[in-house]
Amino acid sequence: MMPAWLASDWTIPAGLDDFLWTYGHLINSLGINGLLALSMYVVLAVGQLSLGQAAFMGLGAYSSVLMTLTLKLPFYVVLPASCLVPVLFALAVGVPTLRLSGVYLAIATIGLGEVLRALYLNVDVFGGALGINGIPERAQTWMIFGMLILALLGLWLVGRSRIGRAMEAMREDATAAAVMGVNVPGYQLGALVASAVLAGIAGCLSAHQSSFIGPNEYGFEPAVTILSFALLGGIGTPVAPVVGAWILTLLPELLRGFSDLRLVFNGLIIVVAVLFLPHGLLGWRMRRRAA
Amino acid sequence: MNLLETCGLTRRYAGLVAVDHVDLVVPRGGIHAVIGPNGAGKTTLFNLISGLVVPSEGSIHLAGQDVTARPTHVRAALGIGRTFQNIRIFGEMSVLENVLTGAHARLRASLVSIALRLPGFRSEERQAVAAAREALALVGLSERAAQPASSLPYGDQRRLEIARAMAGQPLLLLLDEPAAGMNPAETTALAGLVRRIADAGTTVLLVEHDMGFVMSLSDHITVLNFGRKIFEGKPAAVRSEPAVVEAYLGARLAAKLRAAHA
Ligand SMILES: Nc1ncnc2c1ncn2[C@@H]1O[C@H](COP(=O)(O)OP(=O)(O)OP(=O)(O)O)[C@@H](O)[C@H]1O
Numbered sequence: 001m002m003p004a005w006l007a008s009d010w011t012i013p014a015g016l017d018d019f020l021w022t023y024g025h026l027i028n029s030l031g032i033n034g035l036l037a038l039s040m041y042v043v044l045a046v047g048q049l050s051l052g053q054a055a056f057m058g059l060g061a062y063s064s065v066l067m068t069l070t071l072k073l074p075f076y077v078v079l080p081a082s083c084l085v086p087v088l089f090a091l092a093v094g095v096p097t098l099r100l101s102g103v104y105l106a107i108a109t110i111g112l113g114e115v116l117r118a119l120y121l122n123v124d125v126f127g128g129a130l131g132i133n134g135i136p137e138r139a140q141t142w143m144i145f146g147m148l149i150l151a152l153l154g155l156w157l158v159g160r161s162r163i164g165r166a167m168e169a170m171r172e173d174a175t176a177a178a179v180m181g182v183n184v185p186g187y188q189l190g191a192l193v194a195s196a197v198l199a200g201i202a203g204c205l206s207a208h209q210s211s212f213i214g215p216n217e218y219g220f221e222p223a224v225t226i227l228s229f230a231l232l233g234g235i236g237t238p239v240a241p242v243v244g245a246w247i248l249t250l251l252p253e254l255l256r257g258f259s260d261l262r263l264v265f266n267g268l269i270i271v272v273a274v275l276f277l278p279h280g281l282l283g284w285r286m287r288r289r290a291a
Numbered sequence: 292m293n294l295l296e297t298c299g300l301t302r303r304y305a306g307l308v309a310v311d312h313v314d315l316v317v318p319r320g321g322i323h324a325v326i327g328p329n330g331a332g333k334t335t336l337f338n339l340i341s342g343l344v345v346p347s348e349g350s351i352h353l354a355g356q357d358v359t360a361r362p363t364h365v366r367a368a369l370g371i372g373r374t375f376q377n378i379r380i381f382g383e384m385s386v387l388e389n390v391l392t393g394a395h396a397r398l399r400a401s402l403v404s405i406a407l408r409l410p411g412f413r414s415e416e417r418q419a420v421a422a423a424r425e426a427l428a429l430v431g432l433s434e435r436a437a438q439p440a441s442s443l444p445y446g447d448q449r450r451l452e453i454a455r456a457m458a459g460q461p462l463l464l465l466l467d468e469p470a471a472g473m474n475p476a477e478t479t480a481l482a483g484l485v486r487r488i489a490d491a492g493t494t495v496l497l498v499e500h501d502m503g504f505v506m507s508l509s510d511h512i513t514v515l516n517f518g519r520k521i522f523e524g525k526p527a528a529v530r531s532e533p534a535v536v537e538a539y540l541g542a543r544l545a546a547k548l549r550a551a552h553a
Pocket residue numbers: 304305307308309327328329330331332333334335336376
């Protein structure tokens with residue numbers, strides 16, 4: 001399936017090889033967390049708050065791993081199919097809650113994460129507390145970054161159109177946006193579905209590069225971390241949350257000794273971002289004015 | 292066929308009836324005004340017409356079509372545009388982007404066409420920008436196109452709301468106190484603008500406290516008080532009913548009204 005030039009026997013200089021050996025996992029994490037940051041961005045960009053990104057990621061991870069291990073499907077089928085289950089859950093949570101005010105979506109998505117965690121723990125196919133081991137490492141670095149670039153490009157292009165204007169208008173004033181003809185509930189649901197697609201793909205990629213998944217990787221704590229990516233970077237452009245994700249992925253590596261304080265650190269970032277950086281570190285807006 | 296017809300339109304809130312069985316008929320073309328003292332139910336009537344408030348009773352027809360159960364964005368697409376009494380521009384977006392957002396319901400390019408930048412999307416976007424610039428020229432804000440909307444002075448923000456609503460090319464334009472907070476020179480310019488909009492074929496339904504403004508512009512006036520329609524007719528008829536005006540609009544407005552047209 002892979003084009004010939006991507007097949008493995010091109011020569012990598014020895015130094016680069018060592019580098020990739022040591023940092024390959026971290027590099028992959030940058031791509032995966034970038035995708036997760038975008039999944040958060042899409043929801044925040046329409047003025048909603050979801051804390052279900054980690055839950056959608058988990059659904060993508062578990063469903064894709066079962067497709068790989070049980071159904072023995074090839075990865076080029078598994079990767080696109082990994083967004084199906086997250087999307088179904090996004091619809092199930094979004095349709096009843098989005099008609100209510102914004103808080104309900106946040107609460108429902110937290111609930112979703114906890115329910116799913118209990119499900120993974122207690123149902124045999126999901127491997128219980130031990131999770132699932134021996135996942136073939138099929139997600140290549142180029143696939144991860146390919147998806148990230150594709151997602152960034154897509155969000156950028158869509159952002160610079162009537163859809164992007166409608167999203168920003170909704171974020172500022174949903175009532176006025178509706179009067180302009182914006183289908184506000186439709187856009188909110190669309191954003192949630194898009195975010196489930198991105199998180200599902202990220203979950204699939206992450207599961208297929210780490211050989212193991214477990215129920216605790218997709219709970220409340222990662223949900224908060226994903227939110228902090230977008231709060232730190234900002235949501236003025238799709239690039240901003242990705243930069244936020246990269247900073248928050250690299251910082252713990254630099255501060256190895258403090259890994260116990262990771263959650264404290266994320267909490268602090270959220271507080272500081274909310275109080276002092278209402279537009280994130282990268283506060284500029286997407287330029288959308290045609291010439 | 293009338294452009295807008297409300298039949299028995301009612302909205303109740305706990306302990307009060309904001310709009311009480313109002314039958315309003317707006318024929319195509321011209322400028323129609325709804326007046327009444329503070330709390331008479333004018334804004335609630337506009338909210339009912341644009342779909343922001345659900346009626347407790349009654350129906351709304353636009354161009355013969357029953358839109359009572361239609362959500363706000365569908366009514367916008369069917370031709371109802373409006374401005375807000377308490378300005379609701381998109382402050383962080385540029386002036387031009389605000390107006391472009393007003394054209395949302397008219398733009399059709401699909402997600403695929405947008406993501407692939409197909410020619411259909413490009414030409415539609417070009418036309419939308421041209422139309423938005425025209426709308427800005429209409430209200431005299433061309434020079435401000437690139438500014439953040441929140442940086443505009445108050446009167447300009449009101450005119451931006453009008454340009455934004457006009458970008459949707461509405462059949463019916465609802466203006467909720469467009470002259471509020473404007474100085475006399477701005478108000479005169481605004482009257483000219485509303486007149487041009489109506490002359491170009493958009494039917495205008497106007498709520499305004501400035502009686503000089505209302506009397507000079509309107510073809511037809513509906514008077515509300517405590518949610519009820521208490522009078523309707525030509526401006527001259529409203530003017531020549533001092534008893535009605537005084538009884539229902541209060542002595543202060545009645546005095547203003549006479550002063551404006553003594
Ligand atoms: N959401 C609401 N809940 C409760 N009461 C409301 C609500 N909206 C409006 N009202 C009441 O309904 C009545 C009509 O209000 P409305 O804003 O329509 O009046 P108005 O004619 O626009 O007044 P003004 O000239 O001051 O703008 C008022 O008594 C108001 O307090």
